[in-house]
Amino acid sequence: MIGLKGCLNVIDNSGALLVECVNVLKQKVNNGWGSVGDEIVCVVKQARPISEAAQASATAVKVRRGDVRRAVIVRTKKPVRRPDGRFIRFDDNAVVLLNNKREMLGTRIGGVVSADLRMKGWSKIVSLAPKVV
Amino acid sequence: MASPCPTRALAYLRLHDELIGFPPKLEIDSFSGYRIYPAKGKLFVRGDSKIFRFASSKNSSLFLQRKNPRKIAWTQVYRRMHKKGITEEVAKKRSRRVVKHQRGIVGADLAAIAAKRNQTAAVRSQQRLAAIQKAKTEKKEKEAKKTKPSTRAPVTTAPKISKQQMKGGKGGR
Numbered sequence: 001m002i003g004l005k006g007c008l009n010v011i012d013n014s015g016a017l018l019v020e021c022v023n024v025l026k027q028k029v030n031n032g033w034g035s036v037g038d039e040i041v042c043v044v045k046q047a048r049p050i051s052e053a054a055q056a057s058a059t060a061v062k063v064r065r066g067d068v069r070r071a072v073i074v075r076t077k078k079p080v081r082r083p084d085g086r087f088i089r090f091d092d093n094a095v096v097l098l099n100n101k102r103e104m105l106g107t108r109i110g111g112v113v114s115a116d117l118r119m120k121g122w123s124k125i126v127s128l129a130p131k132v133v
Numbered sequence: 134m135a136s137p138c139p140t141r142a143l144a145y146l147r148l149h150d151e152l153i154g155f156p157p158k159l160e161i162d163s164f165s166g167y168r169i170y171p172a173k174g175k176l177f178v179r180g181d182s183k184i185f186r187f188a189s190s191k192n193s194s195l196f197l198q199r200k201n202p203r204k205i206a207w208t209q210v211y212r213r214m215h216k217k218g219i220t221e222e223v224a225k226k227r228s229r230r231v232v233k234h235q236r237g238i239v240g241a242d243l244a245a246i247a248a249k250r251n252q253t254a255a256v257r258s259q260q261r262l263a264a265i266q267k268a269k270t271e272k273k274e275k276e277a278k279k280t281k282p283s284t285r286a287p288v289t290t291a292p293k294i295s296k297q298q299m300k301g302g303k304g305g306r
Contacts (some may be wrong), residue, residue, distance in 0.1 A: 075178075085172025091180040112182045133178050 001078045002034035008042070008093040011074065011113075012106030015062040018046035019071060031094060034073050036080050037120030039102070042071050042095065063097065065107065069093035070102075072122055074113045074129075088114065088133065096125055104128070162188040164196045165211025 002008060008023040024034040034040050044067040053130035063069060075094040079087035090112070097105040104125065113129035126132055160169040163185040175193055177185045187193035195205065202208040212218060252260075259279035 007149055027304070079175060086174070088176045088178065088179045112178055131182055133182075133184060 002038075002040060002073055002076065002093055004031065005033075006093065007045070008071070008073070008095045010071070010097060011094045011109055012063060012096045012104065013108045013110070014097045014106035015050060015064075016044045016047045016067070016069075019043060019069070019095060019097075020045050022068070023068075024069055034115040035078070036073055036076055036114045038073050038096070039098070039121060040071055041068065069105070070098045070100060072098055072117070072125065074125065075111075076114075080114065080116055082116070088116075090114070092096040094110060160186045161184055162192050163210065164202050165191040165205075166202075167192070 002006070002021050003024065004021060008021065010017050010019055021034065021042050023038050023041040024032055025039040025041065026032055026034075034072055039041040044063050044065055047063055047065045048065075050062045050064065073093070073095050075090040075092060077090060081087055081091040094111065096109060096113075099105055109125065109129045111129075112131045112133050113126060115132050117123075118126045118132075157171045159171075161167065162169055162174070164187060167188045169186055169188045174186060174188045175190075177187065177193065177196075179185065185196065187196065195202075202210045203214055205211055235243065235246065237246060
């Protein structure tokens with residue numbers, strides 16, 4: 001249940017560390033609660049320092065503090081129900097940053113990712129994740 | 134605990150088949166060691182990506198309180214540690230015994246051994262009597278033969294003496 005002002009960890013290598021949710025993008029309801037597989041608009045609160053050399057190269061997009069980006073929620077502390085009736089809960093809330101076209105900004109994902117993403121259509125992220133639960 | 138009604142069970146199994154497969158895999162609880170039936174319990178993924186399964190809120194609550202299952206008396210971990218209720222398993226293990234098989238040896242194959250063993254007492258005694266009689270007759274024959282050559286003794290001894298003389302003669306000179 002991620003909503004306004006909710007802090008989330010970033011688990012890809014886009015450079016951001018912590019983001020704050022600003023808006024939950026859901027059809028009809030624009031300000032509800034975000035769960036696994038939902039897109040959110042967020043502000044980068046903490047980011048890894050970018051060196052000059054990295055800035056010059058355009059291979060990987062690096063985000064800076066204060067950037068407003070989109071992201072998809074991949075882990076929530078709030079239990080999510082699976083079709084078989086099981087509930088899955090993670091220890092933290094985590095996102096993977098996206099651009100406006102629903103493509104990932106980073107190239108790698110570090111950490112566990114919820115399998116509910118596959119059902120919501122984020123198969124690219126699922127395939128990149130080292131572990132899917 | 135009441136079992137689910139047949140229609141619900143069927144519906145659930147159909148859904149389960151589609152998603153996970155048949156037969157449904159029964160997980161075990163990470164805290165107590167109980168079996169987790171489908172659609173029951175919770176799954177918790179910790180920060181270090183370790184997965185914990187809980188069959189009920191009792192188990193999950195105790196886990197989150199950081200209780201040690203080895204000290205909680207009703208958990209499988211505790212029971213195994215204190216060897217509770219394992220007597221059945223131990224008894225089963227003891228009932229194994231080695232069965233000896235008779236084998237034939239060179240000179241007496243299995244059939245011969247079996248035949249000898251299975252002889253009745255009467256047959257054996259008969260055999261013994263027959264053997265004794267045989268021995269007696271043989272002895273008698275031997276004695277008869279001995280008496281016969283005793284008459285020929287002087288004839289036979291002569292050549293013996295001559296042989297001895299020959300030998301002695303040789304040795305003497």
